[in-house]
Amino acid sequence: MKVGQIKKIAVVGAGLMGHSIAQAFAQEGFPVNVTDAFESALAVAKDSIRSNLVTLVEEKFMSESELEQTLGRIAIVKDLAQAVRDADFVTEAIFEDLEAKQNIFKEMERFCAPDTILASNTSSFRMTDISSLMTRPERAITTHWFNPPHLVPLVEIVLGEKTSEETCQTAQDFLVKIKKVPVRVRKEIPGFLINRIQAAMNREVYSLSEMGIASAEDIDLAVVASLGFRLASLGPLRIRDLAGLGVTCKVEGELLKEINSSTEAPKILRDKVTRGELGTKTGKGFFEYTPESVEAIIKKRDRQFIRRLKELYRS
Ligand SMILES: NC(=O)c1ccc[n+]([C@@H]2O[C@H](COP(=O)([O-])OP(=O)(O)OC[C@H]3O[C@@H](n4cnc5c(N)ncnc54)[C@H](O)[C@@H]3O)[C@@H](O)[C@H]2O)c1
Structure with missing residues (x-):
């Protein structure tokens, strides 16, 4: 997968981080499917994104019409398979639980195209461990955002032992494309940088x-x-x-x-x-x-x- 091929995004887990990560992609013109295991979380996410966008309009960071366009790019999707099926780049932001992350990466792999990049926002786990149940761990990578993700520029990029150089380069190029500041962490150490x-x-x-x-x-x-x-x-x-x-x-x-x-x-x-x-x-x-x-x-x-x-x- 090269950066120019990334057209559609999915975000899995719509809590504090996930809703705002989805917004960051949508603000830069990408259609985003947002999904969560709990319907109540999806309703809160939608309201939170609108409220974040209103502050951006008040600060003249975007216009009213850009706010509506951004909201129009975000689709709330209840079903995981449907949310990730046609995505080229997926960001997972579910609870910090290794087993849950391992399972969701395994599941996402079943539904996505073979070259879809699967990124985790984990704060503490190694991608080597998260991707251990995957058949194609070379397309799995950690992209660690900072709260609130639609405003804080940095995203740390950490490779698992099996993550390919191409996955890393594409994730890095894509984050630059959506105006983030990616920094590559050279070793999978706890807490990254x-x-x-x-x-x-x-x-x-x-x-x-x-x-x-x-x-x-x-x-x-x-x-x-x-x-x-x-x-x-x-x-x-x-x-x-x-x-x-x-x-x-x-x-x-x-x-x-x-x-x-x-x-x-x-x-x-x-x-x-x-x-x-x-x-x-x-x-x-x-x-x-x-x-x-x-x-x-x-x-x-x-x-x-x-x-x-x-x-x-x-x-
Ligand atoms: N909070 C922070 O400041 C921060 C910063 C960087 C990274 N992170 C990481 O981001 C991830 C999410 O953290 P958060 O603070 O947004 O948590 P959160 O509890 O606010 O949100 C997690 C969401 O994931 C959903 N979820 C849980 N299991 C799911 C599943 N199997 N499928 C789909 N959705 C599921 C929950 O319903 C919830 O809405 C964690 O890995 C965390 O370590 C958090």
Whole structure:
């Protein structure tokens, strides 16, 4: 399969990630079948896509007529076989469960053409394992998107042991075609690139919070107004080159002795989970929420992401 042959898309699993991944394909002109094991999830997905698109119109990222055209390209399909049958590129975004993913890849293979590319949005499993029941694992690949997928540019690409170079090249070309930023991860390691980097930073963030070094509000404010501000434009390695590697070597050499190096889920997180404080979902996490405040935070986040996307990636 070459990139020019990709005409039709299917997305399997229409939850938080799947609905927005489907939208990303449809926004760039591709017809997309969206399917899910639960009909209720499909109804929510449709409403969520419309609501995401309204924010894009409000921010003048697209016109009203482009919104309608995008919606018109998305078909809600209840049956898996029907959803994937004529797709050239399928993205799976079902629950993070290895057995479920293995089974769905095996099933999708039965229904699709032999050269359809089958991609997984898995956060933690190796494609080598997901594709272990397939007869043609060379067309299976991990494409790992970031929430919200229709706005965050990066998609990590990870090959399984049997994924072909052609599958990788086509997936990469296709993601560029729909204006994403694909980055190839050279080894199938847990967490790929970004979740590892994020976990390393978060370990210290939880530890600082647990030690009471600053309030939760101030930790977030400090990170957004420094690391966040810089990292929107420059990568961490470039930032170090600009700072000077001599001073970096000295400072980090001292600090690494001091900062948290635990290999367990931190107590502050375990305690919150035990108390049922799971974040916005339950109204309390590091901060407290009402349904209205969650909606306002997501709207503000999306508006700022759209402006950043326009300025940094679409100008
Ligand atoms: N949430 C994130 O920020 C994030 C980021 C990157 C990757 N991921 C990965 O994306 C995938 C989906 O995560 P999510 O957060 O969207 O989960 P989610 O629970 O919001 O959505 C999963 C959807 O899959 C559906 N589903 C489950 N089994 C199915 C099946 N057999 N056939 C069809 N549909 C099925 C569910 O009904 C649900 O709607 C997971 O593999 C997750 O690890 C999540």
